[in-house]
Amino acid sequence: MRVPGLYWLAFGLAAASAGADDLSYHNYAAIPDQKFACLYAYAADKTGDHEMALKILDGCIAAGNVWAMIWKAMLYENGQGLPLSLEKSAELMQRGALTQDAAGYGALARYHWGMALYHGRGVARQPVEGLRWLRQARDEGVPEAAAFLAALD
Structure with a gap:
């Protein structure tokens, strides 16, 4: 599946907005309605953290x-x-x-x-x-x- 280049820019911007304390995708599992939080499921999945990826995806799916x-x-x-x-x-x-x-x-x-x-x-x-x-x-x-x-x- 292709993820447009613009989304990678947004992915970086979302990471920067997470705060300097913890930029990991774990922060985004609880807030799937945030504009770019759903892209963190991709990072979780690709690093082998399928459980976290599914948690993020489920929240994003619930948000449509x-x-x-x-x-x-x-x-x-x-x-x-x-x-x-x-x-x-x-x-x-x-x-x-x-x-x-x-x-x-x-x-x-x-x-x-x-x-x-x-x-x-x-x-x-x-x-x-x-x-x-x-x-x-x-x-x-x-x-x-x-x-x-x-x-x-």
Whole structure:
């Protein structure tokens, strides 16, 4: 999954705002609604602290953060830090697909939800419905959706 470069800048700014005492991602588990706190789940996950990553992600998901929904869905899909579950992954992708967000991650969730439906990953296979979601994601500028649809033609 790609994290835009602008988010890395924000990630650094959020770390600086945490205070000089402790800049670790542990500070952000209790405040998932803070603007960039959800990105700390990425740091926790990539350093192997899956328990903390999931705690941060759960708070962010409860606050409606689509990026967090996608990230946790991918963890379910890979069985990383929690039991593998394509069903739970698809459920989170669907939730993200139905959510409009200013950051544009809703479009990426629509791509993943469309792929889940098209291929029947974690849900009953529904290729027609999957293509509908993939076209919407393509129209919203998701290059992976455009490439997939172009390959079908």
